[in-house]
Amino acid sequence: MSRMGRFEALQRPVANVCDGWGAELAIDADWPVWPLLADRFVRLAPMAKRPIPHPTLSTARLRLRQFRADDADEMHTCFADPETMRFWNQPVYTKRVETERSVRNFIDCTPSYYRFWAVADGADDRCLGLVNYHDGHIRSRRASIGYMINPTRQRQGLAAEAVSAMLDFCFAELGLHRIQAFIHPDNSASIGLVEKLGFSREGVLRDNLRVGDVWRNDLLYALLSTEWRNG
Numbered sequence: 001m002s003r004m005g006r007f008e009a010l011q012r013p014v015a016n017v018c019d020g021w022g023a024e025l026a027i028d029a030d031w032p033v034w035p036l037l038a039d040r041f042v043r044l045a046p047m048a049k050r051p052i053p054h055p056t057l058s059t060a061r062l063r064l065r066q067f068r069a070d071d072a073d074e075m076h077t078c079f080a081d082p083e084t085m086r087f088w089n090q091p092v093y094t095k096r097v098e099t100e101r102s103v104r105n106f107i108d109c110t111p112s113y114y115r116f117w118a119v120a121d122g123a124d125d126r127c128l129g130l131v132n133y134h135d136g137h138i139r140s141r142r143a144s145i146g147y148m149i150n151p152t153r154q155r156q157g158l159a160a161e162a163v164s165a166m167l168d169f170c171f172a173e174l175g176l177h178r179i180q181a182f183i184h185p186d187n188s189a190s191i192g193l194v195e196k197l198g199f200s201r202e203g204v205l206r207d208n209l210r211v212g213d214v215w216r217n218d219l220l221y222a223l224l225s226t227e228w229r230n231g
């Protein structure tokens with residue numbers, strides 16, 4: 001294709017759609033589109049402005065809900081803790097304003113690409129951590145996940161409970177086929193968590209992540225929809 005031809009291809013008309021939870025997307029009408037978007041969430045432009053609430057997911061002990069600005073206090077306990085941040089994709093937050101900025105980003109979302117939930121105590125709504133999916137790939141129905149639990153509440157089965165609820169949502173509601181986790185080889189808690197949930201280790205990604213000035217390897221784990229609670 002000539003350079004001009006390629007440019008013209010990029011200029012093809014696209015359909016402006018909403019993914020149903022308030023995010024507007026530009027989708028090339030010639031591309032196969034994730035059935036999620038076609039079947040459940042796509043609304044034509046005139047309906048696109050209708051705000052759709054962030055989905056709240058309930059478990060026995062937890063309420064996974066949209067973040068609020070006042071969750072910054074609890075989240076700063078996590079982000080300022082060197083042990084909790086040891087394997088995170090960013091260095092420890094030394095300033096509270098860094099946490100406030102992150103929480104603001106967690107409130108926003110682009111549901112076809114990423115979404116964060118505050119993991120809140122079902123009894124008093126206190127924020128105990130986060131779960132998220134990100135790097136959503138529409139055509140391949142694939143996304144990656146992340147999770148963090150307050151250091152004072154770890155080893156109580158909370159991450160397993162919260163991530164399970166998010167996986168239910170991702171497979172059943174979003175129609176995802178593959179969910180990935182990228183994990184530092186020394187992060188035994190995270191490895192134990194995903195293996196408990198049925199993820200398979202697929203390999204080592206060398207120097208996959210740069211945190212500060214340090215290159216880090218990641219283990220790649222993945223779970224297919226057909227493997228989750230027997231599909």
Ligand SMILES: CC(C)(COP(=O)(O)OP(=O)(O)OC[C@H]1O[C@@H](n2cnc3c(N)ncnc32)[C@H](O)[C@@H]1OP(=O)(O)O)[C@@H](O)C(=O)NCCC(=O)NCCS
Nearest residue numbers: 084147148149154155156157158159160188189190192193
């Ligand atoms: C990973 C993390 C979310 C686990 O949270 P948690 O609520 O303590 O996990 P759970 O209690 O649900 O544990 C589930 C399983 O994970 C494993 N696990 C959890 N913590 C562990 C630890 N410290 N050492 C070894 N295995 C551990 C166990 O297999 C456990 O199952 P079991 O209790 O039946 O043995 C938590 O350690 C954390 O927030 N870490 C810092 C942030 C982070 O590294 N996130 C992952 C980035 S890839």
